[in-house]
Amino acid sequence: MSPTRNRTDEQLIVSIPADVDQPDKILYGLTTRQLAILAGTAAVCLWVFLTLGPLVPFSVLVALLVPVLAVGFVLAVARHDGMTLDRYALAALRHLRAPKERVTAGESVQPPPAWCRMRGRLPEPLRLPVRAVRQDGALELASGGVAVIVSAGTLTFGLRTPGEQAGLVAVFGRWLNSLDAPVQILVQARPIDLTGLADHITQHAPALPDPALEQAARGHAAFVTELGAAHDLLIRHVLVVITGHIPASAPASVLPWRQRERRRVGRDSAAAVALRRAAEAVQNLAALAVPAAVLDGEGATTVLTESLSPGDLHLVDGTSPNDVITHRQEA
Numbered sequence: 001m002s003p004t005r006n007r008t009d010e011q012l013i014v015s016i017p018a019d020v021d022q023p024d025k026i027l028y029g030l031t032t033r034q035l036a037i038l039a040g041t042a043a044v045c046l047w048v049f050l051t052l053g054p055l056v057p058f059s060v061l062v063a064l065l066v067p068v069l070a071v072g073f074v075l076a077v078a079r080h081d082g083m084t085l086d087r088y089a090l091a092a093l094r095h096l097r098a099p100k101e102r103v104t105a106g107e108s109v110q111p112p113p114a115w116c117r118m119r120g121r122l123p124e125p126l127r128l129p130v131r132a133v134r135q136d137g138a139l140e141l142a143s144g145g146v147a148v149i150v151s152a153g154t155l156t157f158g159l160r161t162p163g164e165q166a167g168l169v170a171v172f173g174r175w176l177n178s179l180d181a182p183v184q185i186l187v188q189a190r191p192i193d194l195t196g197l198a199d200h201i202t203q204h205a206p207a208l209p210d211p212a213l214e215q216a217a218r219g220h221a222a223f224v225t226e227l228g229a230a231h232d233l234l235i236r237h238v239l240v241v242i243t244g245h246i247p248a249s250a251p252a253s254v255l256p257w258r259q260r261e262r263r264r265v266g267r268d269s270a271a272a273v274a275l276r277r278a279a280e281a282v283q284n285l286a287a288l289a290v291p292a293a294v295l296d297g298e299g300a301t302t303v304l305t306e307s308l309s310p311g312d313l314h315l316v317d318g319t320s321p322n323d324v325i326t327h328r329q330e331a
Contacts, residue, residue, distance in 0.1 A: 006239075009211065012200075012217070015041060015324075030076070033076075033084070033086070034076040034077065034084070034138065035076075037072055037075055037076040037086060038072060038073070038076050039115040040072070041068065041069060041071075041072025041073070041076075044068060044072075045065050045068055046171060047067070048064060048281075049060075049064060049065065052064070060068065072153055075089070081209060083149040084242040099121055099122075099123060099124040101124070102123055102124050102125065102126040102222070103123045103124075103125065104125070104126050104128060107125070108125060109122050109124065109125060118155055119188075120144050123177040127142060128142065129142055129143070130147075130304060133297050133300050133301050133304070134271060134297060135296065135297040136275060136296065136297065136299050137149065137275070137294055137295050137296045137297055137310075138244075138270065138271035138275060139300060139304075140267060140271075141243075144241050145244060145245055146243065146244040146245075146271045146272070146274050147241050147242065147244070147274065148241070148242045148243075148244070148271075148274040148275055148277070148286075148294060148295075149239055149240070149242075149245045149294075149295045149300050149303055150239070150240040150241075150242065150281050150282060150292055150293070150294055150295065151237075151238070151239060151240075151243055151292065151293055151295055151299070151303075152238040152239070152240055152285055152291070153238065153290055153291040153292065154236050154238060154290065155168075155288065155289055155290055166263050168204045168288055171287050172288060173286070174284075175281070175284040178280075178284075180244055180245050181242065181244070181245070181277065182240055183240060183241065183243070183281075184240070184241040185239075185240050185241075186239040186241065187236060187237075187238050187241075188236070188237040188238075188239070189235075189236060189237075190234065190235055190236075191233065191235075191236050192233050192234065192235040193226065193228065194224045194225070194228040194233065195225070195228065197224055198221040198222075198224040198225045199221075201217050201218075201220060201221040201224070202217075202218060202221045203216035204217070205218050205221070209290055229253070240275045240281055240285075240292070242274055242278045242281060243272060243274060244270035244271060244273045244274030244277070257266065273296065278294045279294060282294060296317055320329065
């Protein structure tokens with residue numbers, strides 16, 4: 001490998017601070033949770049050994065203790081999709097116990113009358129994570145926070161020169177280092193319909209000053225139509241969700257109307273902070289030549305509505321020149 005290649009690879013590396021939410025390693029690279037699981041497993045095995053040791057043969061005792069040790073070790077050390085196996089098992093258990101059918105209801109679903117015979121469990125009320133959508137685009141979350149959605153475009157990173165790529169990585173790294181609140185980046189691949197683009201070109205083709213240009217425009221419209229009919233085209237849809245924290249609620253001794261006023265002021269201040277962070281994110285993405293915009297209330301409602309029906313096709317009628325369109329390849 002040439003020295004130039006090594007220098008280029010070094011330029012594309014940006015140091016990002018470590019995740020401060022990661023649990024601390026206490027002993028031999030193990031966290032407190034892992035040590036507690038191993039200690040509990042050892043205590044159970046010791047109790048079984050002391051209790052059953054004088055009563056059963058040693059081979060039977062080993063056959064009983066080896067699976068217990070293996071399960072405890074796997075729960076403490078193994079990981080699945082970045083999650084420790086004990087947390088994954090608890091999440092799977094909660095998912096199995098949780099109701100699978102939910103309906104729009106106020107507080108709770110009323111049971112049927114005594115004469116009605118029901119099979120299965122009652123459905124649970126549907127609790128959406130978003131409680132309200134403000135006109136400025138801020139989402140009031142059911143958990144008590146505020147979120148703002150930024151719609152971003154994409155750029156052709158592979159077609160840039162090594163120096164341009166290093167600059168883009170450095171700018172993106174500086175933006176990540178400047179974040180002081182949780183940010184979620186969601187990348188979706190959505191189908192796109194080029195029929196509207198082809199119709200637009202066909203309608204404006206007669207207004208071109210030269211017949212050759214008109215013929216070329218009609219040929220391009222025919223090519224776009226054939227391309228959309230022959231392939232499943234995808235467009236990347238990037239969403240950046242920026243959150244804001246609402247201050248703690250007032251103590252119970254405060255009068256009720258004062259509590260409502262404080263909650264309203266807290267939501268407004270959290271929304272203002274989230275919108276300011278969203279505007280800063282748009283500016284930082286603009287430095288990367290990535291088009292971005294903060295979604296208002298209507299745009300945020302559209303995104304939430306489409307997210308509630310992921311199986312439906314939401315075809316796009318057209319695309320901007322900066323958007324990247326790819327071809328879906330069947331497995």
